Amino acid sequence: MGSVASYFGQLCGKEKKQEEERHLRANDRPFNLSYHYANNAIKTSKYNIFTFLPLNLFEQFRRLANAYFLFLFILQLIPQISSLSWFTTAVPLILVLAITAVKDASDDINRHKSDNQVNNRRVNVLIDGENEKWMNVQVGDIIKLENNQFVTADLLLLSSSEPLNLVYVETAELDGETNLKVKQALTVTGDMGDSIEALAGFTGEVRCEPPNNRLDKFKGSLTLDGQTYALDNDKVLLRGCTLRNTEWCFGLVIFGGPDTKLMQNSGKTTFKRTSIDHLMNVLVLCIFGFLASMCTVLAIGNAIWEVNEGSVFTVFLPRESGAGAGLSAFLSFWSYVIILNTVVPISLYVSVEIIRLGNSFYIDWDRKMYYPKSDTPAQARTTTLNEELGQIKYIFSDKTGTLTQNIMTFNKCSINGKAYGEQNCACKRPKTEKVDFSWNQLADPKFVFHDHSLVETVREGNPEAQAFFRLLALCHTVMPEEKKEGELFYQAQSPDEGALVTAARNFGFVFRSRTPESITVIEMGKQVTYELLAVLDFNNVRKRMSVIVSSPEGKLTLFCKGADTIIYERLHPSCNKLMEVTTGHLNEYAGDGLRTLVLAYKDLDKGYMDEWKKRHHEASTAIDGREERLDELYEEIEKDMLLLGATAVEDKLQEGVPQTIEQLAKADIKIWVLTGDKQETAENIGYSCNIDKKKRLTIIHFTSCPQAFALENNLQLELLRTACMCQTVICCRVTPLQKAQVVQVVKKYKQAVTLAIGDGANDVSMIKAAHIGVGISGQEGMQAVLSSDYSFAQFRYLQRLLLVHGRWSYLRMCKFLRYFFYKNFTFTFVHFWYAFFCGFSAQTVYDEWYITLYNLIYTALPVLGMSLFDQDVNDRWSFQYPQLYSPGQLNQYFNKKAFVRCMIHSCYSSLVLLFIPWAAMHDTVRDDGKDIADYQSFALLAQTCLLVVVSIQLCLDTHYWTAVNQFFVWGSLAAYFAITFTMYSNGMFLIFTSSFPFIGTARNSLNQPNVWLTILLTSLLCTLPVVAFRFILTQLRPTINDKVKNKVQKEVVPTPAPRRPPARRISTRRSGYAFSHSQGYGDLVTSRRFLLKRPIKSRPVLYIQTDSPLAQNQPQHYRTITEEAEEAQSP
Secondary structure (H helix, E strand, O other): HHHHHHHHHHOOOOOOOOOOOEEEEEOOOOHHHHOOOOOOOOOOOOOOOOOHHHHHHHHHOOOOHHHHHHHHHHHHHHOOOOOOOOOHHHHHHHHHHHHHHHHHHHHHHHHHHHHHHHHHHHEOOOOOOEEEHHHOOOOOOEEEOOOOOOOOEEEEEEEEEEEEHHEEEEOHHHHHHHHHEEOOOOOOHOOOOOOHHHHHHHOOEEOOOOOOOOOOOOEEEEEEEEEEEEOOOEEEEEOOOOOEEEOEEEEEEEEEOOOOOHHOOOOOOOOOOOOHHHHHHHHHHHHHHHHHHHHHHHHHHHHHHHHOOOOHHHOOOOOOOOOHHHHHHHHHHHHHHHHHHHHOOOOOHHHHHHHHHHHHHHHHHOHHHOOOOEEEOOOOOOOOOOOOOOOOEEEEOOOOOOOEEEEEEEEEEEEHHHHEEOOOOOOOOOHHHOOOOOOOOOOOOOOOOOOOOOOOOOOOOHHHHHHHHHHHHHHOOOEEEEEEEEEEEEEEEOHHHHHHHHHHOOOOOOOOEEEOOOEEEEEEEEEEEEEEEEEEOOOOOEEEEEEEOOOOOOOEEEEEEEEEHHHHHEEHHHHHHHHHHHHHHHHHHHOOOOOOHHHHHHHHHHHHHHHHHHHHHOOOOOOOOOOHHHHHHHHHHOOEEEEEEEEEEEEEEEEOOOHHHHHHHHHOOOEEEEEOOOOHHHHHHHHHHOOOOOOOOOEEOOOOOOHHHHHHHHHHHHHHHHHHHOOOOEOOOHHHHHHHHHHHHHHHOOOEEEEEOOOHHHHHHHHHHOEEEEEOOOOOHHHHHHHHEEEEEEHHHHHHHHHHHHHHHHHHHHHHHHHHHHHHHHHHHHHHHHEEEEEEEEOOOOOOHHHHHHHHHHHHHHHHHHHHOOOOOHHHHHOOOHHHHHHHHOOOOOOOHHHHHHHHHHHHHHHHHHHHHHHOOOOOOOOOEEEOOOOOHHHHHHHHHHHHHHEEEEEEEEOOOOHHHHHHHHHHHHHHHHHHHHHOOHHHHHHOOOOOOOOOOOHHHHHHHHHHHHHHHHHHHHHHHHHHHHHHHHOOOOOOOHHHHHHHHOOOOOOOOOOOOEEEEEEEOOOOOOOOOOHHHHHHHHHOOOOOOOOOOOOOOOOOOOOOOOHHOOOOOOOOHHOOOOOHHHH
16 A cells, blocks of 8 residues: 555655655664664566556557547547547557557566566564564564575664674675675674574664665764764675574664665556557557548549539528538538548557567477576566567676576696696597596585696696695685584685685695685695785785795795786796797686686795784884885785696686677677676686677777766767777676666667666666666576566577577568558558549448558458468578677668558559459449449459458468468458358348448459459559569569578578687786685684684585586586577477
8 A cells, every 4th residue: 555655646746855864773663664764675567456557558648549549439429520439449449559568467467476576585573573574664673584595675783693703795686796705794783693682672773874776885974872873784684695604693674665766766667669650650640640631632623512512402402590511511520530541440559569469479389498407587677678678789688697507616827937727729539537546535526627637746746736726725815614523614705716725625735724824825735834824815906825834844835826917027037948838828717707816925034024924014004104015015025926727717608608698799789787896807707708800909998986987978989989989899897777777878869779788687787778688597586687678598599589489570560660651551541542533421341341451450360370470581591690680770670661662562552452343343334234233342352452462462471381371361251251141131130220330242243253353453554563573573683582592492491500618818818816706805814703613514405406407506507509409308
């Protein structure tokens, strides 16, 4: 009821006062309710039971044609001007409104179900002491979250089960990253622990910023016992996060439901209409003007006729007193508005909705877009945008989880100038078996490597190889966790680090545990504890990380890893030769799209180290210039290092991503990747996906502020001009709302159809801003899917959605509109020409029942059959020639020119259909000498010719014949003759004398040979020019469709192309270090109280499904997607 009240409140002009500051008190609902803060219920639906009818009717009558037919219906209730029965307009109008309303209701019911599913989740609320529904949670409540639970609302973290009141959260729903983030509660609240009494007695007051969409900032204060404590983003858990590796935590609800940062970033639900819908609205306006012009011409003709000829007919057609030529012309104008209304038939909109619904079912039913691993089919969540899929010019894609799987694997490495790992060569040689790590009891069984020589090198005691993996085991900020004795789980802030430490673990250098002062490693079965003297932390400027450790023997060593360009500048000159060899390996790895790091070390003198540590302590405790002084010390000690080698980690792409992007690029679709990741990560994904192949690539780096300068009005055009010079654009460091702003800039200035695809809540604004929104139902929740128009499980299905379903839908819709306007303009123009022969009296050419059934029965099913089943070439040829997609982008199949051509074609056909039957029937007699030159026989002949001609035209337009098409065409003709003979029979005349006056006309006319010859002559004159024109046009100016169809007739179905090895990128620019890494994590690692000794506990497994690639961390080798392979997988 709250939504209804708010709706009518808005109607009455009541607007919610802008919140300037949020003030709340823990465990005090009456106090917090006095501020009328939103509860935790969310609403993505458009209607409720009270608002559905008025809002839906308002939305439908925004279509000019629907409003027009309502106006016509009112006109037909006036007997002075109506020459047709009222039901001829009322029944189709009600049918159209009902079908559309049922479809809209069905869509909104699904949204309500999704909302209810989220709102009815359960959470422990302290105020009740029991499970409460999410939607009933209020601001100021204290709630308890457990491991792997979604965060209910935006919470102030109070306490947790972990040391230092830390919690680990996965923020994939917010920023698309699945690596864990650390949050920490205030000490004053953390001391409450899980004491229910202490938490229930907690009466702290929070004052903070009002609801906003800034994910990376929070400002507030907590007042407790007269003391005020500062609150920042590190103290807050946002809705959409998932609690990981934390048994429990307690939080205070600050923002709920629509006020949460997640929902503030979601944007508004808008009514999306296709470009064809907008074009049809324009055409309907033009048709209204054209209709008014025709009616005006005929009204003027009526006035002239009344003045010159009307007086002769007053003897048997007496006029009412005072009625003159002017009144007659006025009434004639409105009468012709009713008669000529078929230029915009209401059945057009019914048919459009049916066609869209049918094409949506094809997407739902497509087995080649079904993902068996997660049992996820493709889903068309809306039925109004199908043809828009065939006109996409720009694709805006998220990176994490959309292009990638978020699975990192250690693939290759270079140690002391020798490359290890499976080589990517074009030669056909058998794939080597994976390395057996059974000799290492602590090895990760999910780790896969294929080069046996590296294991042999390490086990033989090669000093460089062992130093290489020792560095990987020591130089990191990974947290170890033993679920049970001997079973290690690494909690890595960066996915890269997790992969590298796991690699070292499998090759015999197992990172076992750490304290703030030490790191324990199992080296080839022997436990070694290193003293951790310093962590030289990572940041975006340094692009490297170092640790200084002391071995049990007292040897001091600095281990460093980072970007090659950074490390090379700090190497000892003796490494120049080794550096050249390693650079060659790095170029090779970068060419394969791998993320690379360079490793180096340096032995330190004890005396120098003691002096350096003293200066380091002074710098780290300085108030002024602390960072600058530390940077100088880091630069000083990280010099003259010795090169060890390089690592190559693969950021696992989803299967088929490079091939899909290549296909879409061939279809001249521009691809923009919008990601929140750093620049190096974005570049590497571009190289991995081959989206820069032979194309210019633009990298746009956004600032972290809510409004990037490039998106301001005065710079938008410059941004667009720069980006559009390239085939592919990658925007990095983009916030969720900036993603939407980038889409809106392209929509505004390029006037092109856009598609946004993503899988996380951080993509919702972008998905809603684009013309088409596609959600991937992956590992980042369902927020993107719930807001999308189409959804599926893998990015590779996008090429089938666009190049097959989208192209066919656009082609079918354009064919339907061209044909529909042709047959109805032809129908209407015959009335226009006939007016000059009936004294402009608004008499109809055809029988009234023929007028009623023409669009509803006689011509409805054949055009639906063509619009649901037709295809110029099959799906394999569509993939073989992606260029077939380009006509849709250029709007070539249906536009204003095509509409004018339809009118000219209809005008010619209508002249033939009127004058050939008229001339044939003029002064004509039957075989027995009886006269058949009467109005009823002429009407029957004209309407039969019209139906035959439009049926032949439909056959010429149909390229793909099915049994259904045949049945609809022949069945409709058969139905016409059956209905005609029935309506014109003696029995119908005797029962309904006034409604069926054409008694005997059918049997009197259709048994004459000259009538059938007239039908044949009319058909030939209407269709032969069309056939000739199309033949000449195909020969002189063939389109891409004509060329491909010609090849289809000559060639067999194309076989899938063999997979080509990816072209290597030769570049001096490679990945930097730990792209997902955050600055400051090193200080947290070396914190005195960070890891308290606690007993080994049994923790819930992070992923219950152990047979999935994500759980097993197995390398997924993508291949070229072929139709045979897809069919083989189909059940």
